[in-house]
Amino acid sequence: MTATDISPRAQTTDYAIELRGISKAFGPVQANKDISIQVRRGTIHGIVGENGAGKSTLMSILYGFYRADAGEILINGQATEIPDSQSAIRAGIGMVFQHFKLVENFSVLENVILGAEAGGMLRPSLSRARGLLKDLAREFELNVDPDAKVEDLSVGHQQRVEILKALYREADILILDEPTGVLTPSEADHLFRILRGLKDQGKTIILITHKLREIMDVTDDVSVMRRGEMVATRPTAQTSPTELAELMVGRKVLLRVEKPPARPGKIVLQVDNLRVVDSQGVERLRGISLNVRAGEILGIAGVAGNGQSELLEVLAGLRDAEGQAQLRGEDLPLAGPGAGAISRRRQGVAHVPEDRHRRGLVLRFMAWENMALGYHHDAAYNAGPLRMNNAAIMRDTEAKMQHFDVRPPDPLLQAEGFSGGNQQKLVLAREMERNPEILLVGQPTRGVDIGAIEFIHQQLIRLRDQGSAILLVSVELDEILALSDRIAVMFDGRIMGERQSDQTNAQELGLLMAGMT
């Protein structure tokens, strides 16, 4: 059964989806509070909000992952119960998750038919799907090789498979959760062309994102969520990024970082011809050369997985590499003894890892214990050869938490008890407060709310102006553009090009990120 079966009633309303008074609590946390929203049929409707605002919970309710505690869902004007994903699919709802739900070593066809097979035997289902896919590809620029294995496809193509899955199930309403997070700018443009094409065919699209630029580009209406509540819905033409950002945060925010011109000093870090081969025998870095000067931020742009992580790991002493590196003119060993993280720290290389949960913090440790990680040899932290000076660490932690506005400022709280933004501030406080020679920082604002982003960006600029060198890796091109003085673009383990940040733009960098020069 698809939405067309209920079309007689559907004509009584212009709304493809209407939510009335949806509430959902997880224990004491109210994830969705009395949410009502109307999505016009045949439009692209954006939903913005910070992390933890309740967007994903709301969409999970719509897709039958969770059941709402209260409230009503109307699909095409008809009250609909969605107790599970099967019901959502039957109601014509398709979902493209942020992390794709694909079986990697299955072919595209097998992924598309999974759960929507035509019968007990596979062969008829596969040939039926092959025909349909051909039609969809022609109609919506959704070209994917039906026999390719998903793991061999680029991320952009994998996303197309997800969209094809939804369309194969005859979805009329398509929900996309942060769809551009992993795409190059040109892939994102292609995605938006696809979405506009789908809209022209009468499909309704809900786009969840935190990128205000995308909202402005592609949506017809936009709704803003904050702390579990729906705070506003606007026609996109009648709003602005500034207004949306204010609605998201609940106060005025600076979208642009105030940045005085850099005054670069001596070269702090110089690397030549870095090469890394991983355990699978794949070459991850293919001859990286770059330098970072005191008092400047070198931004490394690129789509995730092009060697940026490996570069950070090598420089932080977490991975061996071939090549040469010099820190303040002295040789920096890249393999063997003397190349470990602890010696790097002693030499003044601080590191804010990309993944704070895996490498930045021990989540079960309290804030003060986390604050000593990596610096536990500091004389100030030790009371004797066998005993740590806990009181000193505690005092130090309190000071740093205050300095970095960590909330709540409680050194006894476990790291996992802080919000994403405050966890990140803990890591930044630990690494930045010692005024390192060079700060390596990966994805400083991933999963961090707008208010904290503003603060973190200001702190990075402050450290730069105090004369530290900063190497910034981020997959958010806007962040790279806002913070960096120079920008190097990585693609497939190489640096495709280097630009002064005031002499380039997103388009030029986007081409470099896609490997085009």
Place this chain on the structure above:
Amino acid sequence: MDWVMVVQILGSTLRLATPLLFACLAGLISERAGVFDIGLEGKMLAAAFMAAAIAYATGNVWLGVASAIVASVGISLLHGVAAITFRGNQLISGVAINFLAAGLTVVVAQNWFSQGGRTPSLSGGGRMARIDLPFADAVRDVPVLGPIYSGILSGHALLVYVAFLCVPLTWFMLFRTRFGLRLRAVGENPAAVDTAGISVVGLRYGAVAIGGVLCGLAGAYLSTGLAAGFVQEMTAGRGFIALAAMIFAKWRPWHAMGAVLLFGFLEAVANRFQSIEILGVSLPVQAMQALPYILTVVILAGFVGKAIPPRAVGTPYVKEH
């Protein structure tokens, strides 16, 4: 070495490979669906005991086979409850099953039969009859093909043929049916199955139950076909050899058949010769008997190339978005 002996060894290979093949396919189906099945050994053992006990009590081997399947599926479901429903550690649950079966079979056997933890010897209708394939006698004297057909292929118990028939059946099920597609998907990425609106739990229970049936057949054949009664620890590590064969076969049915035939052959050779001379060095019988186990260790240590298991195997599915 004469041809009669070769024919005998190869015939014996088929019989010895049979319980391994059932168990190997059981493990393969379970792990393809994402559930470790280290309890193959225990399930086989329990099934072997039940088959022998009921066959002895009723004098009907097929009632024995049926109760073996019931016992083995029951244990499988216990594993399912621990590993799937309660998301426990699948290895620990499997180990527990092995211990449980090892102890319980002996205790119950002693209680029922008072013969030191074994069942009385089976005879007549309590054992599996050998089946002569059609025209086995007629073609016996045809050169080459005669001995192969009459000597090696013919004259085994029904379950031997069932086991080898299970190979194409498993392959067909896994790669040509909707159920197989979903089963493989749930072992690779259960989230994909869940979001497609299919029950992850249901699929995994299904796979584990099929594994239970196959282990039941493996155990029943051990005690009523290969031997004539149950004795303590009679599986002798076959469940683990089957696991090694499964890894060797990289979770593929036809390759699994090849792997268990290799193990069966080694065991057949070890049974046939008290010692064997290779290049003038005489290997003692113990070394021969240890061969399948040594091969197991070699395989599990990864000396036979990289075996990539189903990606979600061993991980309980927790819904997240």
